[in-house]
Amino acid sequence: MKKLLLGFLLFPLLLFGQTKVSGIVKDNFGEPVAFANVIFKDSNEGTITNEEGRFYLESDDTYTTLIFSFIGYAEKELTLTEKTTYNIEITLEEETAALDEVVVYSGKTSKKNNPALDILRKIWENRRENGVKKFNQYSYDKYEKLEFDLNTIDSALIKNRIFKGMEFVFDQVDTSNVTGNTYLPIFINEAFSKVYGDNLLDEEKEILEGNKNSGFENNNTLIAFVKDLYKEYDVYDNYLKFFDKSFTSPLSKTGIDVYNYVLLDSAFRDNKWCYNIVYYPRRKNELTFKGDFWVNDSTWAIKEINLQASKSANVNWVREVYIEQEFDVLNDSIFLLTRDYFLSDFSLRKKEGARGVYGKRTTLYDNYDFDKQKSKDFYKEQVDPYQYEVYNRPDDFWETRRLEKLSKDEKGVYKMLDTLKTVPRFKTLYNVGAVLASGYYEVDNFDIGPVFSVFGFNEAEGLRIRLGGRTYFSQNDPWRIEAFGAYGFRDQRFKFGVSGKWQLDRKSRLNVFGGHRKDVEQTGASLTTSTDVLGRSLASSSLITVGANDRLSRINLTTVGFEVEPSKNFVVRLTGSHRTLESVTDTFSIDYFDEDGNIKSTISQPEIELGFTYTPRRKTSGYGVERTVINDGDFPTIYLGYTYGLKDVIDGDFEYAKLQGLYTQPWNIGGLGKAYTTVEVGKIFDPVPLSLLSPIPGNQTLFSIYNSFNQLDFYEFVSDTYASFHLQHDFGGRIFSRIPFLRKFNLREVIGFRAVYGEISQENIALNASNIVYQAPEDIYYEYSVGIGNIFKIFRLDFNFRGNYLDNPGARKFGVTGIFGFEF
Structure with missing residues (x-):
């Protein structure tokens, strides 16, 4: 029965992706070959193996042959007999006959007489002469899609009692083309913005014109948190900041000290002659990536780049980070970012089979325009943080603004999640998660808490019990009342506090507040004093x-x-x-x-x-x-x-x-x-x-x-x-x-x-x-x-x-x- 159910779930996936392969690459000693190239023959579609030699590759087209290669090893071809082939094991043989004829880069590459490093220095020299930095002013359209997915879906999870009454959600299961794991979309958000910038004034302004999400209420914090988590970055910068960590960019001037670089190939990419450079970390546990990039031979601008975080990087809760960026050519010499894809695999364990959550952001850029000056006041003017029409655009707005169509599964997410909200069991699970995240337990429009402040102790009160709460109708309440009561068993006194806040004007954030508190306090606990009535x-x-x-x-x-x-x-x-x-x-x-x-x-x-x-x-x-x-x-x-x-x-x-x-x-x-x-x-x-x-x-x-x-x-x-x-x-x-x-x-x-x-x-x-x-x-x-x-x-x-x-x-x-x- 389990096999039947699993086959039923995978059947539509086989039709959606024409060729899917996964496996491991080893050498003739049985050791995994990290960062080996895996490419569909007669195509530009490929990947590289991870640090354990594992790979996954998917294409919408049908291919019958895989090519495996790495510097110092003989190239190997594999014929595919089925559209979906998992758990392939490939052994690469050392290319001993060619050792005297070519310079072989394996393990740590040389910092001298390495043509890849000569190209890297050219990139450094021209890094500020590319993209929107070349113009005084710029503007462009920006479409962003954020998605959360529960990954590693198997029959055991589907049968788990926690999903009783919610089995319909598994109708949306798909397979990642990065990790090869099955996943279930659980949240999606779309945003369309117009971005204006002035390099002379060093100003940039983004105006949100539309926002659509999967239907969860009060999700603005989640959306904003994810956007900050995946904050925008420039691959030309020395360090790329994700998850509050600074990863060394492979294009960094300090990259030579932490990366190995290999000039692998040269070819035309969209009628531009480019060099292909593979890079991978010199040491484990550092905040680095592995991957490759294509760079133009005249402007030294990046045409394509992919980055995959080292699995040994000292980052908690993140099992995988994968980034792709694509650039288009303007006026034969200027390379502009057109697509940015970012995937993170969050998991409590880094073990390959452990379940986790994908966080994905896809950003597309279009309609670039340059040297149209805006006044300085334009960039300083406050924008109303909430406009009803922005968050309630009709379907035809999205049909014309989406720079990338939603897949069939993504379209189904909206309907599935709206249905999921009505399931009582899901509401219970959602409330438990909310308590752990906020510290408050919701009862209708009132939050009880914070639950982490219930017990305390000091010399005056002895054991102290404190219980409070606040009104909470939504994240965007124009007014709020908070109160608490506390009792000390040694002094046998009751303490209390109450405060209220009211917003008079949303745009200027004119708020009035007041309150009263009678309590025991450690005065002088901070130098910069506060008159917050309910401060703890x-x-x-x-x-x-x-x-x-x-x-x-x-x-x-x-x-x-x-x-x-x-x-x-x-x-x-x-x-x-x-x-x-x-x-x-x-x-x-x-x-x-x-x-x-x-x-x-x-x-x-x-x-x-x-x-x-x-x-x-x-x-x-x-x-x-x-x-x-x-x-x-x-x-x-x-x-x-x-x-x-x-x-x-x-x-x-x-x-x-x-x-x-x-x-x-x-x-x-x-x-x-x-x-x-x-x-x-x-x-x-x-x-x-x-x-x-x-x-x-x-x-x-x-x-x-x-x-x-x-x-x-x-x-x-x-x-x-x-x-x-x-x-x-x-x-x-x-x-x-x-x-x-x-x-x-x-x-x-x-x-x-x-x-x-x-x-x-x-x-x-x-x-x-x-x-x-x-x-x-x-x-x-x-x-x-x-x-x-x-x-x-x-x-x-x-x-x-x-x-x-x-x-x-x-x-x-x-x-x-x-x-x-x-x-x-």
Whole structure:
């Protein structure tokens, strides 16, 4: 019965693809031959074997002969007796007779007297003289198709109980022409845009004219995430960034150090004489590709290129990456990109037979136009992020805009997925996935959560239970209300918070907000302060801490304000707040002397804060009162804030001014990994007590928290003037990959350095009546760390060392912290 069902599923596939072959290529010693050429005879259709010598090749045409070849081996032909032939095993014989007559490149190729490298240098010389870079201005049409597919479909999966009642989905099973695995489309999105660019102004603008998807609601975040995952790239760049990793391009000026290059062939490609160069990695575990490209012999422009990521590359959850680009010729000399195909095979395991998900993006370019100037205001003008007609175009719009017709299976996906949404079992599976992804459990139009914040512990509250929720009608809600309640079993007190946000104007993102919170808080957990009513401090709610987590305050906070985004990613925010603070443990005090010399234990303070935040290159999804950042950690953040404290207004105790600035910058350093740096500065211009000063953020949890000092206790240093610097660099396994016995674990090296300088005036010291002994780090405090990342693909362990102030009471000279996270 299983064979009958499988045959039924495969029957239409045999008609769709005329010739399909797969197998493995070995040498006469039984070892796999990596990067060997496999070509249909009398055609330009072919592929190369992977690192295990395996290949898959498919064509819509009918072929009867395969040709196998590799430098140093005799060419071999195989006659195909059937249209579909799987699991072929080919043995190539070494070409011993020709060794004295030709230069043989096998294994590591020479960096000298290699004609492929001479051609590569010509490409470097002309890399900026190709494509749209040759023109002052340009525009073109862009059609993009995104698709997710469940792969490695077999009879066992089809019979799995999880698909009970959903068997109809398997009617859309197809076979990948890259990997040879069967797959089931589960999501599809189409977009048509007009792109304008100006090389003189260094500006580019994309205007979305149509968007169509498979029917899932609230999928804008998924679409935006995938687009960022497959962000556009230029193969001429030294490094190509995918999955937040920098892969060395085979056209890179540093490619000679990480790739082997072989000049394999020369032939006409669309009436242009081109050279064919094969490339493959020199070492394992590096972020490199294998493949080949055709380059024109006069312009030295790329005509065709394919890239397949090395299977040993230190990338999590990604089993396969395959890229194809095709270029067309304009005016006999200019090569313009016309088609870009990108496939990723995501899987929890890299084992060949493991199931996973394909993520595919096909982008086509047409109607190029040049030197039509647009004003600078055109590129700066904000575009409404949502226009109803763009997302509801009729079928005839797509019939004329699609630059590549949908296959029969792709057309069926729309109908299949719309039907799937109505199946109760699918809804249940979808909801479970949503909880794991968002941390919230949906009940009608209300989300309960976040579920990961339910339990906590600190010295004041003991065991703490917290439960909250938010309204959620869609990703693009114009208003939202959030609330939480918490209870501490030691202090036997109930805490709560409620906040609301309302969007008044979508285009300028004019939002108003307000809220109230009564809670226990670890103040001073960060230098750049926040008046977010429902912000959760890990420092005050972590289950396990180092030392006594007792320097906590009871906070009663009310805020109102508004924010606006006058230009993209530039936010202006005005906030009015009032808070009261008092200590909650006998071992911690925020007592201070008032004007009459009396000791007070509670402070009441209203503030007005004006803040400016600029996040260039930030990408977001959604247009409602809240948006989802889809490229977190991939853009700089610049913040400047001015705060004015009011006295004798709403029982205000102090009048003061505070200025703060923050600059965070990620750095992709090509083959050396990725770094993050943060600089923070601040100054309080008038005398204030301990609870209004700027404690240097310590970290007494067992978690590695960026922008805090892991070897400092809370309130160990306090300042009114400060400057801090943080550096964290992830080498991405560049060092461990060169150590044989560590290579297979795909571990990653992380280093960190943190330093802070601070001052505190005598006026502020004189106000202190608390039991806290503190100082300012006038002799710059510093600490450093070394870490091992990617442990079991989800965990990083940091070993932290305190650099100075080792004589401070209770100083922690060494500590270990860790952090969980999902990263590629």
